[in-house]
Amino acid sequence: MPYPHQLARIARIILPGLFAATMLQGCTLSRAQIRRADAVVAATTDQQTSCTRDDHCAQPSPLLDAATQALAASTAEQPVHVVTLLDDSEPALVARINLIRAARHSIDVQTYIWDQDDTGQLVLDELVQAARRGVQVRILADQLFSFNDPALLDRLARVSPNLQVRLYNPTFHKARTEPVEFAAGLLCCFVQFNQRMHNKLLLVDDSIGITGGRNYQDRYFNWDDDFDYIDRDVMVGGPAARQMAASFALFWQHKRAVPLTHLRDVNRRMLADGSPVTWPAPHYRQPLRVAQVQQAAEDAAWLQAWLVEPTLRVGNVEYFSDLPSKTDQPEKKRAQDFTRHIMAMVGDAKHEVLLQTPYLVMSRRAQGIFKRLHRNAEPPRVIVSTNSLASTDAFAVYALSYKHRKRYLKTFGFEIHELKPHAPGPAVDYELANLGTDASTLPPETASPASATRTRFHLLGNRGSGSRPAPLRSEGRRFGLHAKSIVIDDQFAMVGSHNFDPRSDHYNTEAGVIVYDARFADQLRHSILRDTEPENAWVVAPRRPEVPVLGDLSEAIGSVSEQLPLFDLWPFRYATSYDLDPGCQPMRASNPGFYACYAPVGDFPDVALSPKLIITRLITAFGAGVKGIL
Secondary structure, three states: OOOHHHHHHHHHHHHHHHHHHHHHOOOOOOHHHHHHHHHHHHHHOOOOOOOOOOOOOOOOOHHHHHHHHHHHHOOOOOOOEEEEEEOOHHHHHHHHHHHHHHOOOEEEEEEOOEOOOHHHHHHHHHHHHHHHOOOEEEEEEEHHHEOOOHHHHHHHHHOOOOEEEEEEOOHHHOOOOOHHHHHHHHHHOHHHHOOOEOOOEEEEOOOEEEEEOOOEOHHHHOOOOOEEEEOOEEEEEOOHHHHHHHHHHHHHOOOOEEEHHHOHHHHHHHHHOOOOOOOOOOOOOOHHHHHHHHHHOOOHHHHHHHHHOOOEEEOOEEEEEOOHHHHOOOOOOOOOHHHHHHHHHHHOOOOEEEEEOOOOOOOHHHHHHHHHHHOOOOOOEEEEEEEOOOOOOOHHHHHHHHHOHHHHHHHOOEEEEEEOOOOHHHHHHHHHHOOOOOOOOOOHHHOOHHHOOOOOOOOOOOOOOOOOOOOEOOOOOEEEEOOOEEEEOOOEEEEEOOOOOHHHHHHOEOEEEEEOOHHHHHHHHHHHHHOOOOOOEEEEEEOOOOOHHHHHHHHHHHHHHHHOOOOOOOOOOOEEEEEEOOOOOOOOOOOOOHHHHEEEEEOOOOEOOOHHHHHHHHHHHHOHHHOOOO
């Protein structure tokens, strides 16, 4: 007969499995249930059409016109593209609305997060209206952080025969993941649960597309009242759009792209109520701000100044995307196309790598490349723009970046600039995105239920409106970095969704464009370097020892501690953050005059004592093993 402690041990092993098995019961629907829901959709879909013209009442667009001209001028040997860097958030949103309204045939949208705040409602409603005028619209969103509302998805399934929605890799074949199901997913099917579709794409008429870092949520377009992202997209018209179309088709047809009638909670709702549904008008928290964007999308002078004039006419542009099979069979040669190409770009650098990433956590492959580059006889300069703990909402990921500062500085030769949370540079973009409105004047209780902030259970970083950064000692609107870009040797540049971390390497599928044009590289370089200027960022540099012998001893102990997967508890780290003194000129940390002009401001400047700060320290000490999933 087992002893009590043995029974407890058996229970600890068996109960999680039983729990997971219970969650999995009824996980997939029968063919009969799916056929019944399909029949409900076919019988009750709104057949309303707002246009009978052959062009589906498409509105004029200089953006789509330029892409059409580029395609007409292209040959296989000499491609022609039009490329627009979308740094500022308002042009990035206006471009999307303009292209949706200009679509004549098709719109394909792929995203990681789709919230139901003002941005999410605006873009979704514009897509519904496009479908109603006859455009074929397809939306593919990663399930874990998109929509999360079976009632909304039921309406979308029946709003127009021209609109189709699929969710990628749904947990337990449901649209909505409750916290208990999140935990069960980790227990029973962690490998599949942890593999997400991180691609971001909006493609119109297979002629012009927008890709980059932005999701459909207010904070990606400077519409959040408290915390907004510095992010970046690129709009590309020309032959690369055909590559975008081919990539989208692969994901759309993949077994993990699940139609709405196959989702248990959506299916159940459809079968419970087969009466026709209506599409309600959006209820915006800031209707004036939304109206200004909609007006700008049809304003020829505005479009000319903000989107047409900054556009470059270039030659070679490539759209790269990992294949969906990256998450099924990562050993397949082409499964990690985008990831492999980025690594090859960096590995061939000769004089400068300029890297901007929200998460400075290097995969083993990336570490090997940067280590080799730094060993060159004339190593390239590597400038890194990333988040500080004060500016990130992914504090668990930051802890691992903090753990390996010495490696980044000494072994890889990085020059690290960490964003300040109240940086004045991003504040300018915020003001531009909110001209004529005051985001602080609207009482929270006037927000509609659809646009209200929701708290989401999350493990994988910044995911949804409930994720907030660590408390600060200072007050004011905060900004965090979300852009992912590289400039190599001032000659070519990449803008995409890849964070250059283990998760992007091994778990998420990623996408982006590489533009082989020195003018575009120069535009992107200046954009990234703005975020490294002293008023916008702190410099991470070696700590200046107060007592030489003790300082050397502390550094030696810290080096040993950093290498430990557990118990990295030494509090005196090799490097800390510095701020430029007034009256001094910016300089590199390797400059002999650096310490005369830069003052140390601590390892976590401006961060108040809080549970998140304590957890950051704990993950630094004990969390090295979870680097790949964070």
